[in-house]
Amino acid sequence: MSEGMMEPYGGPISFFRLPYAENAAGLDIAVMGIPFDLATTGRSGARMGPRAIREMSLTMAEFPWGVWPWDYHFNDKWKVADLGDVMGFTAYPDRMFNLVEEHADTVLAAGSALLTLGGDHSVTYPLLKAHAKKHGPLALIHFDAHSDTWESDDLNHGTMFYHAIKEGIILPEHSIQMGMRTPNPETMGMLVIDGNECLKTTAEALAKRIRERVGNQPAYLTFDIDFLDPAYAPATGTPVVGGPNVAYAREVLKLLAGLNIVGGDQVEVAPHYEGPGQITALAGATIAADILYLIGESKST
Numbered sequence: 001m002s003e004g005m006m007e008p009y010g011g012p013i014s015f016f017r018l019p020y021a022e023n024a025a026g027l028d029i030a031v032m033g034i035p036f037d038l039a040t041t042g043r044s045g046a047r048m049g050p051r052a053i054r055e056m057s058l059t060m061a062e063f064p065w066g067v068w069p070w071d072y073h074f075n076d077k078w079k080v081a082d083l084g085d086v087m088g089f090t091a092y093p094d095r096m097f098n099l100v101e102e103h104a105d106t107v108l109a110a111g112s113a114l115l116t117l118g119g120d121h122s123v124t125y126p127l128l129k130a131h132a133k134k135h136g137p138l139a140l141i142h143f144d145a146h147s148d149t150w151e152s153d154d155l156n157h158g159t160m161f162y163h164a165i166k167e168g169i170i171l172p173e174h175s176i177q178m179g180m181r182t183p184n185p186e187t188m189g190m191l192v193i194d195g196n197e198c199l200k201t202t203a204e205a206l207a208k209r210i211r212e213r214v215g216n217q218p219a220y221l222t223f224d225i226d227f228l229d230p231a232y233a234p235a236t237g238t239p240v241v242g243g244p245n246v247a248y249a250r251e252v253l254k255l256l257a258g259l260n261i262v263g264g265d266q267v268e269v270a271p272h273y274e275g276p277g278q279i280t281a282l283a284g285a286t287i288a289a290d291i292l293y294l295i296g297e298s299k300s301t
């Protein structure tokens with residue numbers, strides 16, 4: 001069995017074959033899933049995202065050399081484990097925000113950083129709160145087709161950054177949003193680089209703008225899979241045409257190494273809308289790995 005467990009199609013499923021851990025004691029980085037999608041405004045299904053991302057991560061988990069083009073394996077530098085999923089809000093969606101914040105608080109209090117797999121994008125709100133308690137107000141590095149700054153008293157996956165800025169969790173003057181392809185009447189002081197501008201900007205130039213914007217601030221990186229064109233990521237709740245491709249996104253991410261990225265998430269993979277190739281979850285798993293590397297690189301500097 002042990003040899004077969006290394007094959008992408010066999011064995012138990014965890015993120016990149018990481019061991020499961022009960023808690024974050026002794027970890028450098030913990031991975032956590034949030035199977036929640038009750039704050040979606042479009043198509044539901046992101047509750048199945050963490051499992052699909054973990055499954056497609058196995059296509060890359062057999063290589064002991066790491067995830068190309070990173071030239072080392074994250075396990076060689078940092079102690080990383082999969083904590084499984086935050087549960088306990090089934091039929092009680094109002095409990096999600098508190099539960100996620102409590103779990104994130106516990107991980108961060110143990111001295112570990114946190115990479116989270118969504119779930120719809122509303123899960124980022126309690127994650128930001130927990131990280132801001134630990135690190136102070138955060139620079140937001142936000143990849144998405146939507147700004148998620150809609151003015152509303154309600155908390156859903158399109159309003160949480162409006163709330164986060166109003167509450168002082170995010171530093172708008174150090175924050176940047178990229179890939180927007182929907183009306184965005186209010187930037188709330190953040191730098192917004194819309195989808196068309198991304199397509200005209202090289203990965204190097206975009207990464208430079210992010211680095212300049214963020215500076216030395218503690219930063220939280222959130223990647224909504226719908227940043228990508230639906231050709232590359234069709235399985236998501238609110239797809240929008242005309243976005244960048246996966247290679248471009250990954251090149252930008254790689255060039256952010258060294259920024260003080262204290263945490264991050266990959267959200268909105270909704271695998272029910274996949275074709276049989278599962279390309280959205282594959283993109284999600286790869287980008288989640290990139291974020292894991294960035295968090296690790298930040299801890300190492």
Ligand SMILES: [Mn+2]
Nearest residue numbers: 145146224226
């Ligand atoms: Mn979005």
